[in-house]
Amino acid sequence: MGRERHLDPNTGPRAFFGSELRRCRKRIGLSQPQLGERTTCSPDMIGKIERGERPPSPEFVQKCDEIFGLDGHFHRLYQFMLQTPGPAWFTRWLEEIEPQATVLRTWDPLLIPGLLQTEDYARCVFRGAPGITPEEVEERLQIRMRRKALLEREPPPMMWILIDEYVLQRPVADPETMTGQVRYLVEVAQRPHVTVQLVAASCVTGMMSAFMIAQLSDGRPDVVNVESSAEGRITADHEVVAQIWSRYDTIRASAYPEHLSRQMIEEAIPVWERRAGLI
Structure with a gap:
């Protein structure tokens, strides 16, 4: 050191x-x-x-x-x-793309999306990385929590969040942490600029990877962030963006309506509360 x-x-x-x-x-x-x-x-x-x-x-x-x-x-x-474009893909997204987005569309087949994660949930996610040190966990956590300032921006970006329905059941953390995470998801979903929809687990189109689509102001082209286990890819290439848009539209076709999705999320709260011994 x-x-x-x-x-x-x-x-x-x-x-x-x-x-x-x-x-x-x-x-x-x-x-x-x-x-x-x-x-x-x-x-x-x-x-x-x-x-x-x-x-x-x-x-x-x-x-x-x-x-x-x-x-x-x-x-x-x-x-x-x-x-100046840097070598780190996440830096470009964090500092250059996301803060300028007027609309963000996200899909995640495995986890609660980063922008909607609580601190405790995110810490458990980061701890799962092989060989990661406690210091690196906290550094990544600080960056993720800073990203959430986007939700309080005036005006905030419109956000369309698609999440695989099984994410609500996946025990990423202890039951108490999961209870807090699901409660927070309900809270954020009630904001007028945020739409959260659960996607039927039978939808195979989105199983390959998580991704985000950023719509920017001033007529600039859309930018996509496609994640993988090693790193992500950020591009405004028309062909790639069109492919991701097509995938997004196909996944959303398998999504439950917003009101039903919110009901399903609310119903998950007492399930985790019972596991945590809170009721």
């Missing part, structure tokens, strides 16, 4: 940001743990930012400008980094 290897700042905007962070940190004599205390960011995460392995959060960027007494230096580097 304490190793600091040389990083060529010319390899890309993220590497340049990391090298500048390291330079400024050392200039005022701060260690990574000390900077972590001032930014509420783990030393391990700071190391990854300095090595160009992870993108910084907007909050971290703002805090760095304050700590180092710089007039928006890191903010400008951050904006440049966002405008």
Whole structure:
């Protein structure tokens, strides 16, 4: 964790940001743990930012400008980094696509979609990754929870959520956590800009993978995010987007109506409550 290897700042905007962070940190004599205390960011995460392995959060960027007494230096580097395609597919989606979406359509055959996950549920999902450390779990959790600010944005994007009906029964976490997750799903489904529909388990069209479709403003083309076990693919390629739209429409044809889906979700709450010993 304490190793600091040389990083060529010319390899890309993220590497340049990391090298500048390291330079400024050392200039005022701060260690990574000390900077972590001032930014509420783990030393391990700071190391990854300095090595160009992870993108910084907007909050971290703002805090760095304050700590180092710089007039928006890191903010400008951050904006440049966002405008330049990076190697990490999830960074592009998180920082460039999702915040600009006016409509988001999602399909998930295995889990509650990330934007609708509670903190406890998401933590259990991340813990399932082979070889993951507790620190990495918490880092991923922080990123996922920050994404949820999208639900409170004004105006919020319209969201059309399709979930396999068996997801409500899958014991991803302990019964108490599952109870909280299903309750939260009911709460979010009641928001006027969110539509949640369960899809009949007999629908085989969507078994291949989860995906998201983002509709952007100003006439820009739709962008899709198709997930796999190793990584995701983000593209606005017309042919790929058309294929995903076709798959989405086919899956939605097997979805239960919104009112029936909400009733099915509500009926799942006492099932998990009984397993948790709450009733």
